[in-house]
Amino acid sequence: MKKRKAPHLVESIPGPNAEKYLAQNEAFVSGSLPHVYPLVVKKAQGCIVEDVDGNRYLDFASGIAVCSTGHCHPKVVEAIKSQTEKLIHICGADFYDPQYISLAERLAKLAPGDSPKKVFLGNSGAEAVEAALKLARYHTGRSHAIAFFGAFHGRTLGAVSLTASKPIYHKGFGPLLPSVTHAPYGYCYRCPYNLTHPECDLACVDYIENTLFAHTIDPTEVAAIFVEPIQGEGGYIVPPAGWLAKIRALCDRYGIMLVDDEVQAGIGRTGKMFAAEHWNVEPDIICSAKALGSGMPISAMIAKEEVMTWPPGAHGSTYGGNPVACAAAHATLDVIEEEGLTENATRVGGELVRKLQDLQKSSQLIGDVRGLGLMIGVELVTDTISKQRAKKEVEKVIQESFQRGLITLPCGPNTIRFAPPLNITVDEMNVAYDIFAEALAYVESEMSEALRDLTSSLHDVAVSPDQPPGTDRRSLNYRIRPSGNTGDLRSFWVRGQETLRTAG
Numbered sequence: 415m416k417k418r419k420a421p422h423l424v425e426s427i428p429g430p431n432a433e434k435y436l437a438q439n440e441a442f443v444s445g446s447l448p449h450v451y452p453l454v455v456k457k458a459q460g461c462i463v464e465d466v467d468g469n470r471y472l473d474f475a476s477g478i479a480v481c482s483t484g485h486c487h488p489k490v491v492e493a494i495k496s497q498t499e500k501l502i503h504i505c506g507a508d509f510y511d512p513q514y515i516s517l518a519e520r521l522a523k524l525a526p527g528d529s530p531k532k533v534f535l536g537n538s539g540a541e542a543v544e545a546a547l548k549l550a551r552y553h554t555g556r557s558h559a560i561a562f563f564g565a566f567h568g569r570t571l572g573a574v575s576l577t578a579s580k581p582i583y584h585k586g587f588g589p590l591l592p593s594v595t596h597a598p599y600g601y602c603y604r605c606p607y608n609l610t611h612p613e614c615d616l617a618c619v620d621y622i623e624n625t626l627f628a629h630t631i632d633p634t635e636v637a638a639i640f641v642e643p644i645q646g647e648g649g650y651i652v653p654p655a656g657w658l659a660k661i662r663a664l665c666d667r668y669g670i671m672l673v674d675d676e677v678q679a680g681i682g683r684t685g686k687m688f689a690a691e692h693w694n695v696e697p698d699i700i701c702s703a704k705a706l707g708s709g710m711p712i713s714a715m716i717a718k719e720e721v722m723t724w725p726p727g728a729h730g731s732t733y734g735g736n737p738v739a740c741a742a743a744h745a746t747l748d749v750i751e752e753e754g755l756t757e758n759a760t761r762v763g764g765e766l767v768r769k770l771q772d773l774q775k776s777s778q779l780i781g782d783v784r785g786l787g788l789m790i791g792v793e794l795v796t797d798t799i800s801k802q803r804a805k806k807e808v809e810k811v812i813q814e815s816f817q818r819g820l821i822t823l824p825c826g827p828n829t830i831r832f833a834p835p836l837n838i839t840v841d842e843m844n845v846a847y848d849i850f851a852e853a854l855a856y857v858e859s860e861m862s863e864a865l866r867d868l869t870s871s872l873h874d875v876a877v878s879p880d881q882p883p884g885t886d887r888r889s890l891n892y893r894i895r896p897s898g899n900t901g902d903l904r905s906f907w908v909r910g911q912e913t914l915r916t917a918g
C-alpha cells in the first residue's frame with residue numbers, strides 16, 4: 415500500500431522546536447494576532463504543511479483561502495524566481511511596469527459582465543476595499559455605504575467600518591467611519607425574519623429599501639453597497655438564489671455602486687473565477703486578493719471603465735502591483751486555467767459537501783452544511799431545533815482535527831470552514847474528511863458522556879415525551895425534571911435510544 419505523506423505526526427504538538435518559537439512569539443510579536451493553534455510552520459508543498467518538529471498536516475485552510483494553487487506550486491515559484499532576477503520593484507504608481515499593465519488587462523477581461531473594466535492593484539484585501547470605497551465616493555459624489563451583518567472587509571479604518579462580523583474588530587478603535595449602515599445578510603439557516611426561501615421573496619433585501627431608505631438614509635446619499643457574494647469570515651454563508659441579483663437591481667434603481675468583495679470567494683475558489691458569475695451579476699466594482707497571488711501579497715480593485723473616473727494622483731500605492739507579486743498572479747491564473755482548477759473545485763468540493771451532508775444525518779452537532787466549490791462551511795449547533803450555537807464544540811473539533819493532522823479554521827461564531835488549495839485530489843479530500851469525522855465523533859462522544867454523568871446525578875427523574883412541531887427525524891425531545899425541584903427544569907434532546915445532550 416502507498417504510504418501517505420500526510421498526515422504524518424512524529425512529535426507532540428507543539429513539539430520542542432515549536433515551543434521555543436511560541437515563547438519567542440509571546441515575547442516579541444503583537445498580541446493582536448489570534449493564532450488558532452500552535453502550528454509553527456517550516457515548509458509546505460501542495461496541500462501538505464510541515465511544522466518545525468517534522469509533523470506533517472493536510473492543509474484545509476490554505477493560509478485563509480490564499481494558496482489557491484497549493485503551497486509553492488512549481489510554476490508560481492519559477493515565475494517569482496525569474497522575475498526577481500529581472501526587476502523586483504519600480505513603483506507602478508509613478509512608472510510603467512509591463513507586469514502591472516498586462517495583469518490589469520487580464521483581470522479586466524476575466525471579470526464578469528460585458529462592460530469594459532479598469533484595474534487598480536494593491537497589496538492586501540483591505541487595500542482593495544479602501545480603494546473601492548474611495549472610488550465609489552468619488553464617482554458618485556455620495557458618502558454613505560451599506561454593508562451586511564457578519565461581513566468582513568478588512569481591518570484598516572475604512573474597511574473595518576464596513577466589517578460587522580465580531581465586536582472585537584471595532585472595540586477600542588472608534589469613532590469609525592461615519593455613514594456606514596449594516597443590513598441583514600441572506601442567511602437562510604438563520605433567517606432574521608423566520609421566513610423560508612423562496613416564499614420570503616428575499617425580505618432581507620427589501621429591508622434596505624423599506625426600512626433603511628424609508629426611515630434613516632436617503633438613497634441619493636448612498637455611494638455603495640458592499641457585499642461578499644458568499645460571506646467568508648462571517649460563517650461561509652451562501653445566500654439564496656436571486657439575492658445578489660435583487661441587490662443589483664436595488665443599486666440600479668438608486669444609482670448606487672454594487673461593490674462585490676471577492677477577496678475570499680474569488681479566483682476560482684467557488685468553482686467560477688468570480689463568485690458573482692454563479693448568479694449572473696455584473697458588479698460595478700470588484701475587490702480581489704488572497705488567491706490571486708498564491709501567497710504573494712497582491713490585490714486588485716476592478717471597476718467598470720465608466721466608474722473609474724478619478725484623475726491622476728487621486729489614489730496610488732508604492733508597492734501595489736509589485737512586479738514579483740504580479741508575476742505570481744499571472745502564474746496563478748495560468749495554473750488555474752491550464753490545470754482546470756475551477757472544475758476541480760466544483761468536482762472535489764461537491765463530493766465533500768455530499769459526504770458532509772451524509773455525515774449530518776447521524777451527527778448530533780452538524781446543523782448546516784453549505785458551500786460552493788471549495789468554500790465549504792459546517793455550522794455546529796447543540797440543538798437542531800433551537801439552533802443554539804455550538805461555539806465551544808467548534809473549537810474542540812478544530813483542535814481535535816489539528817491533533818490528528820488536519821488544518822481547518824473557524825468562521826462566524828460556530829462554523830468550521832474548509833478552504834483547501836484548489837488542486838486537492840479526491841484522495842486528499844477523503845483523508846481530510848475521515849479525520850474531521852473522527853474528530854467530530856470524538857467531541858460528540860465526550861458530550862454524550864458528560865450528559866450521561868449529568869443525568870445519572872439526577873436521581874428519581876420524571877421523563878415525559880415532549881415533541882414540539884418541527885422536531886426533526888433525528889431527535890426526540892424529552893423534558894427531564896429533577897424530582898423535588900420545580901424551578902430547575904432542563905431540556906434534553908434524546909437521539910436514538912442512547913445519546914443524550916443538552917439543549918439548554
Ligand SMILES: Cc1ncc(COP(=O)(O)O)c(C=O)c1O
Pocket residue numbers: 478538539540541543566567568569642646647675676677678679703704
Ligand atoms: C471578504 C474579505 N474582504 C477583505 C478581507 C481583508 O483582506 P486582508 O486581510 O488581505 O486585508 C478579507 C480577509 O479575510 C476578506 O475575507
